[in-house]
Amino acid sequence: MERRRQLDIHIEGSTFGNQVAIGNAGPVNQSSGPAHPAQAAADALVRLVAEHLSEFEPAARAKVRRDALEVQAELREPDPDRSRIRAALERIGQRAATVLPVAGAAAEILSLFTG
Numbered sequence: 001m002e003r004r005r006q007l008d009i010h011i012e013g014s015t016f017g018n019q020v021a022i023g024n025a026g027p028v029n030q031s032s033g034p035a036h037p038a039q040a041a042a043d044a045l046v047r048l049v050a051e052h053l054s055e056f057e058p059a060a061r062a063k064v065r066r067d068a069l070e071v072q073a074e075l076r077e078p079d080p081d082r083s084r085i086r087a088a089l090e091r092i093g094q095r096a097a098t099v100l101p102v103a104g105a106a107a108e109i110l111s112l113f114t115g
Contacts (some may be wrong), residue, residue: 064096088101089106
């Protein structure tokens with residue numbers, strides 16, 4: 001009778017696909033990274049909008065939040081609509097003129113599409 005021992009191997013990967021196996025009885029995790037290079041910046045933009053929301057004019061808060069979420073969602077699409085992203089980022093930039101962290105994050109993403 002053949003006796004087999006089952007080994008669980010822990011593997012982790014980076015966005016470049018490097019993998020490392022660590023020990024016995026560990027889980028396997030692998031990710032392919034962001035779908036678009038600007039995805040991480042869009043995630044940061046959504047976080048910054050949430051952190052600085054009280055600094056916006058009350059009438060602009062929901063619009064800025066909606067535009068940031070639209071940019072984030074569009075960048076997750078297999079073929080993101082660049083004109084929708086650009087328009088949303090321009091609106092955020094106009095509304096965030098006095099909220100520098102948010103304006104800077106929007107400008108950074110916009111530069112990826114125009115520069």
